[in-house]
Amino acid sequence: MKILYVALASLFFTASHSAVGQNNSSCTAIVKSAQDAASRADWVIEGDVNNTFKMNSTPGRIDVSIENAKVVFESEKSPKFFTAVLQTDSCFPNAITTLWGKPADKIIGKRMRFYGTKLTSGRGRRFFFMQPAEQAMPSMPVTRKEYADKKYPHDALTATQDGWSRVRSTDGHFSIEMPGSFEDITKGSGEQPAFMLRGTDRYGSTFLAVFERSGPGSGMGGTFDSTITKPDAKTLTFKGADAVSTLGEIPGSNGEKVTHGLWFRVPGGTFMLGVVTDKDQKESLKFQERFFNSLTFE
Template sequence: MRFLLSTALVLFMLSRAASAQGSNDCSTIVKSAQDAASKADWVIEGTVDNMFRMKSSPRQIGVSVEDVKILYEAEHSPRFSTAMLETDSCFPNAMATLWGPAASKLVGKRVRLFGSRGTSGRGRRFFFLQTAEQAMPAFPATRKAYADKEYVPAVKKLAGGWSRIRSTDGNYSIEMPATATDITKGSGHQPAFMLRGTDRYGSTFIVVFERSGAGAQMAGTFDATISKPGADVITFKGADAVSTRGELPGSSGAKITHGLWLRVPGGTYMLGIVTDKEHETESLRSRERFFNSLTF
């Protein structure tokens, strides 16, 4: 599977400098309706008609709703009065909340669903649900804007030449076998936040978080990649993720790329290692620690 580093977003950032840990599960990203409202691409209210499970995605619970009212959209879509929606992989305790005895308590009730808008046939998926009887959260009138900026990163030195580095605007951190640059790109369709470092072999370690919304490039890349036949789909920190490997041409020879892509409430992460073929084995010894150290 090719590592799709060809998006304008990631190429811009590179040119500026040329199985999961259960304690940090993606279902913890949204802790309240207000959290959900700040991260949702859309929020709808409707009456629950039925619950279902698809053989193609047994981990997800489906909900059909009638008399739909759209409460919020970051990107406008055609109007609809009924919907069949599946839970996002980051929906907390989906089976306990929406299946079995819990499902019977929701059928016929008015609920609010908060979710992400997918592409490549992935449709809408919801990561939070509340009953309409509960207090309505505040929806953002405008989304926060960011300027293109490079920060001095917050770094905590670790043993063995590693560092834990925090993205200033992205509000995530990760461990790298190097120090890193901390870059915010605010001039695209959606803001994106990157940490980038180089190990002692000259291999690049990079993580980018792009906010969801209209024109989000990484969300489209993730949806297209995970939907392809033969995609290397895994579960990473509770989220559906896709692992990739490929080559990028370069003036000094081809670069080998290893990536991990995942969508979570609020946006898309891309973690990658770009290395010369001769140093691929050495640099990949750091891959699992690098990937698994991501904290949202």
């Protein structure tokens, strides 16, 4: 398990992949309430909204300018609060229809509370949930990142007619379809704690779905943030979220093992989906899109 996870976490040698379809649940459905937002937020900021606008570099996003900002919560303290502009996250629902044009008039001049993700690589702060500051503040989790080494029995699955099964990460709170046998693992020890579902198909290829919570020391989140800004990054949108498609060799395999991956951030953490195959094995890749698209959030 450790070898495969480390390999995927370190391999961001990007290459072209076929587009991944948009179906099943979207990341915009992950946060359903202020309490959901509080349990996933890296920070909570209140401010008086004075304008909304679009940047030419990110025309699909809405930037919100605020005054009299107050940091209500931070999972990791910043050196200083240096910005009065917050940008909508890709998982913020209906940004254009709620924060642009006449709809924006409803919040301009009002004090709002924003819940969001702290990004690295100079990309600032993005929010995935917003509510009037006058509403009650939900309780913030005391502990944001707890992992303990666990391996769960294979009883949380629903078999399909073609030999695949829908399996669920007990601690990670997500599900996905897997071929053949699988493992439901929480990795707590070492430098890269995460929640993992791992399966093997009849060709010996490994199918991986890994989720790491956001917060201080999030290795997957930091790697994703730094990679998506690179000029040669192969970016796409997956289930509403910004994503990066990757291709690389497993270290120590002499090029015999290849990883086909998809990385993306959602409210509360970072996902990595991957198919590890022998370099000349193509049959497993016929099911890559099915595997990726079958992911659902809780």
